[in-house]
Amino acid sequence: MPENGFPVKNANNIPLQMPLYDDPFVPYQVADMPCLCIYCRAAPGVIEKYLEPTPFEFVSSDFVVSAADMMNTGHTTGGFYDVALVVTIQYKGRRYGYYLFEYEQDDYCVCAGRELWGYPKKMATGNLVKKGGKIIANLVRNGVEFLRLEMDPEKPPQDDLPNPVIHPHLNIQVMPNCDGPGIFSKRILLRDTSADFVRKSKTTGEGKITLKSTHNNPIGEFTPVKIYGASYEIGDYFATPANGWAKVLETLV
Amino acid sequence: MAEFVVQSANNMPVQAPLVPDPVVPYSGESITVYALCEVDEATIKKYLAPTPFTSASNQCLIYVNDFSKSKRLPYMDAGIILQIKYRDLKGGYYLFEYEDNDAAIETGRSLWGYPKKYADITLKREGNRVRGLAMRKGKPIIEVECDLSAPVPRFEKMQVFPHLNLQTSPKAEGPGIWKQRVIARDNSMDCRLISEEFGQVKVKLSGLPTDPLDAFTPTRIIGGGYTVVDFLAGEVNGWGKVVADLI
Numbered sequence: 001m002p003e004n005g006f007p008v009k010n011a012n013n014i015p016l017q018m019p020l021y022d023d024p025f026v027p028y029q030v031a032d033m034p035c036l037c038i039y040c041r042a043a044p045g046v047i048e049k050y051l052e053p054t055p056f057e058f059v060s061s062d063f064v065v066s067a068a069d070m071m072n073t074g075h076t077t078g079g080f081y082d083v084a085l086v087v088t089i090q091y092k093g094r095r096y097g098y099y100l101f102e103y104e105q106d107d108y109c110v111c112a113g114r115e116l117w118g119y120p121k122k123m124a125t126g127n128l129v130k131k132g133g134k135i136i137a138n139l140v141r142n143g144v145e146f147l148r149l150e151m152d153p154e155k156p157p158q159d160d161l162p163n164p165v166i167h168p169h170l171n172i173q174v175m176p177n178c179d180g181p182g183i184f185s186k187r188i189l190l191r192d193t194s195a196d197f198v199r200k201s202k203t204t205g206e207g208k209i210t211l212k213s214t215h216n217n218p219i220g221e222f223t224p225v226k227i228y229g230a231s232y233e234i235g236d237y238f239a240t241p242a243n244g245w246a247k248v249l250e251t252l253v
Numbered sequence: 254m255a256e257f258v259v260q261s262a263n264n265m266p267v268q269a270p271l272v273p274d275p276v277v278p279y280s281g282e283s284i285t286v287y288a289l290c291e292v293d294e295a296t297i298k299k300y301l302a303p304t305p306f307t308s309a310s311n312q313c314l315i316y317v318n319d320f321s322k323s324k325r326l327p328y329m330d331a332g333i334i335l336q337i338k339y340r341d342l343k344g345g346y347y348l349f350e351y352e353d354n355d356a357a358i359e360t361g362r363s364l365w366g367y368p369k370k371y372a373d374i375t376l377k378r379e380g381n382r383v384r385g386l387a388m389r390k391g392k393p394i395i396e397v398e399c400d401l402s403a404p405v406p407r408f409e410k411m412q413v414f415p416h417l418n419l420q421t422s423p424k425a426e427g428p429g430i431w432k433q434r435v436i437a438r439d440n441s442m443d444c445r446l447i448s449e450e451f452g453q454v455k456v457k458l459s460g461l462p463t464d465p466l467d468a469f470t471p472t473r474i475i476g477g478g479y480t481v482v483d484f485l486a487g488e489v490n491g492w493g494k495v496v497a498d499l500i
Binding site for chain 2: 005006008009010011012013014015016017018020023024025026049050052053054076077100101102106107108110111114115116117118119120121122123171172173174175176177178179180181182183184185187189213216217218221245246247248
């Protein structure tokens with residue numbers, strides 16, 4: 001501790017003096033990051049319905065749910081456990097990954113994702129673990145386990161795994177008006193850290209997924225009509241100064 | 254479960270937003286234990302230095318609040334409020350604020366610039382003793398204990414309305430600030446005091462590496478109390494007002 005006490009900051013997020021998340025947030029990295037993915041197909045019409053309020057075009061009913069352990073980022077606030085439901089969309093002739101639902105365990109990572117780059121994060125706790133020869137991830141929100149992913153690496157995937165377009169991420173960042181109903185700002189942000197990712201291993205197996213809707217959290221509507229299978233990947237993740245930030249693709253409001 | 258009606262909301266995820274849209278009106282019983290304190294003036298000055306605000310007094314309000322009975326936006330809340338001046342306005346500046354619900358945290362930050370972080374918070378009354386406690390990352394950061402049977406001399410309350418917040422949002426594409434605004438909010442005229450008691454109060458503030466609350470350990474406690482308020486953030490006064498666009 002310095003002689004004059006806590007060094008008051010003048011940060012880019014509130015509280016300015018001791019911000020919720022690091023300023024700058026980039027760079028950060030996670031060595032040997034484990035990531036479990038379950039590849040699924042939604043019931044006809046579900047993804048179309050969720051894309052309806054967006055300017056994005058429907059590509060297919062396939063989606064992926066990923067659970068990544070990013071607890072070792074080196075941020076002063078700590079890391080994060082991230083679970084996301086991602087679909088491939090098309091926008092102005094190009095395909096991207098669109099995060100429909102995303103959950104993390106702490107305030108700083110939820111708010112950093114929302115305020116910096118428009119990731120639609122909510123708080124939920126969970127773990128990605130190896131147990132009984134299986135790889136298991138779960139999520140709990142308001143005391144209810146609403147998501148569970150499981151891979152059995154001893155069994156083959158149920159089908160050929162699809163290769164959905166996940167990168168670049170395309171987010172719709174929307175911020176509310178302060179002085180009445182409506183939107184203060186709406187932007188399409190593009191972010192792609194994939195060029196800096198170094199994969200170390202990848203295995204595949206049989207996948208299972210349980211999704212349950214809770215209050216204002218309708219993820220149960222994505223209970224798949226088909227599960228293709230699962231993958232489990234270990235790699236070094238980098239959000240570098242070159243690729244870790246986003247680009248403002250469009251300002252809508 | 255009935256099929257979810259997808260929204261096109263003013264916050265994310267747009268289909269099923271974290272913050273109800275619109276969030277106003279919301280209401281509920283609001284229970285607060287508080288301590289009015291004096292703190293080191295140099296510390297106040299140091300923490301106001303990055304802001305356009307100047308100190309209006311060496312007092313601060315340290316409180317723990319129970320708003321968990323609200324149907325629309327339930328939360329527990331705790332914080333430290335300074336009295337500041339900005340241009341011709343005098344009001345309350347939330348220097349530290351904590352809540353236990355992500356929707357309420359995001360409401361405060363994204364709509365009005367309240368600098369909220371997460372904490373687990375309790376407020377309990379047993380007889381004439383009230384204890385409020387905020388825990389962050391498993392450690393106590395704010396403890397306010399009030400003995401309502403122990404009389405205190407009358408004291409003048411601190412003016413905390415309007416709230417004056419410095420909402421600051423980061424750039425997406427690199428370091429720095431994207432937008433910074435001073436936002437005022439005052440719904441006090443729509444809140445009805447149901448009961449108020451005064452008593453001797455003790456405060457303990459503890460610091461974390463990211464939350465140096467101990468810097469505001471009171472040099473003197475002026476008084477404390479326990480209030481129950483019928484709180485309303487209504488259509489007319491529940492929203493904020495942009496006082497200044499700084500960036």
